[in-house]
Amino acid sequence: MRKRKEEKEGNGERWLLTYSDLVTLLMAFFIVMYASSSINTSKFEKVAQSLRQGFNSGTGKSIIGNMDAVSIKSTPSYIDAQSAQQQNDNSSQTEQNKLAEVKKLIDNYIKQNGMVGSVGTQIEEKGLVVSFQEASFFDSGKADIKSEFSGRIVAIGSMLNTIDNFIRVEGNTDNVPIKTSQYQDNLALSSDRASNVVRLLENQSHIAPARLASTGYGENRPTSPNNTEAGRAKNRRVDIVVIDSKYSATESNVGK
Numbered sequence: 001m002r003k004r005k006e007e008k009e010g011n012g013e014r015w016l017l018t019y020s021d022l023v024t025l026l027m028a029f030f031i032v033m034y035a036s037s038s039i040n041t042s043k044f045e046k047v048a049q050s051l052r053q054g055f056n057s058g059t060g061k062s063i064i065g066n067m068d069a070v071s072i073k074s075t076p077s078y079i080d081a082q083s084a085q086q087q088n089d090n091s092s093q094t095e096q097n098k099l100a101e102v103k104k105l106i107d108n109y110i111k112q113n114g115m116v117g118s119v120g121t122q123i124e125e126k127g128l129v130v131s132f133q134e135a136s137f138f139d140s141g142k143a144d145i146k147s148e149f150s151g152r153i154v155a156i157g158s159m160l161n162t163i164d165n166f167i168r169v170e171g172n173t174d175n176v177p178i179k180t181s182q183y184q185d186n187l188a189l190s191s192d193r194a195s196n197v198v199r200l201l202e203n204q205s206h207i208a209p210a211r212l213a214s215t216g217y218g219e220n221r222p223t224s225p226n227n228t229e230a231g232r233a234k235n236r237r238v239d240i241v242v243i244d245s246k247y248s249a250t251e252s253n254v255g256k
Contacts, residue, residue: 095245098163099128102242105159106130113152127165127244130156132197134173134236141180143192150200156240157205166243167201168213169194174232175219191216193238201240 103121110119118136122129134140137149145153160167171190183189194214201207224231 092246096123099123099165099242099244102159102163103128105162106156109155109159115152119152119156125244126241126247128242130160130240130242132238132240133233134238135233137238138193141178141183141189143183143189143196145196145200150204153197153200154204157201157207160201160240160242161205161207163242164211165245166211166213166248167207168215168241168243169197169201170221170239170241171214171216171218172221172223172235172237172239173219174235175222175226176232185218187216187218187220189216190218197238197240 100123103123106119106121110116110121115136118133120131122131132153137145137153139146171192171194173186173190175186178186178189183192191214194216198212198214202209202212219226219235222231222235223237224234226232226235
């Protein structure tokens with residue numbers, strides 16, 4: 001009788017072993033999850049080493065399998081937010097330097113060819129903007145580029161072909177209404193001017209068509225007040241916008 005009672009008591013305590021294993025497994029799981037989320041790889045390696053030692057029994061066998069199979073080399077790499085931000089800053093600086101170099105080339109060409117006042121450059125958040133004033137490159141109310149000045153657009157386009165950024169050509173006018181046999185409004189005129197510049201860049205500057213797009217804004221995006229002739233003259237322009245690379249993905253289909 002005593003022997004059966006001892007066996008019964010022994011069997012009743014076996015659930016404690018299972019419960020102990022379960023608690024240990026849960027503890028190990030949360031430790032691994034915490035260590036995995038940590039940025040410090042050396043800390044993770046120390047935790048992994050502690051787990052291997054803690055789970056291995058005297059016979060060298062682990063209650064959750066062979067812990068020696070777990071290698072720190074197989075764990076994913078983690079990049080902290082500061083490092084990611086540094087990489088973004090470096091990339092942004094490289095992009096700005098690239099656009100600045102192209103701007104410098106164009107500015108030198110503008111000065112050497114007496115185009116100051118008719119062509120301007122500026123680096124904005126969206127990228128490098130090269131503005132061509134209507135008075136020098138187009139006749140009033142017409143979209144054809146003056147033949148004596150088209151070569152200058154081609155030359156500047158060749159400089160833009162030294163980088164691979166996406167390019168959008170934007171046509172703009174003043175707010176004086178226009179209605180001719182060819183154009184019913186300023187929007188149509190500005191769109192045709194932008195399209196003609198794109199054709200010139202593609203056919204003579206040899207910029208890949210996939211990098212080019214055109215759009216017309218009419219009088220809707222003035223850079224100066226339209227209440228003076230000088231202001232209206234500045235608004236009658238075609239802008240070649242070299243898009244900053246960070247916007248290329250969202251801009252690649254604009255105007256197509």
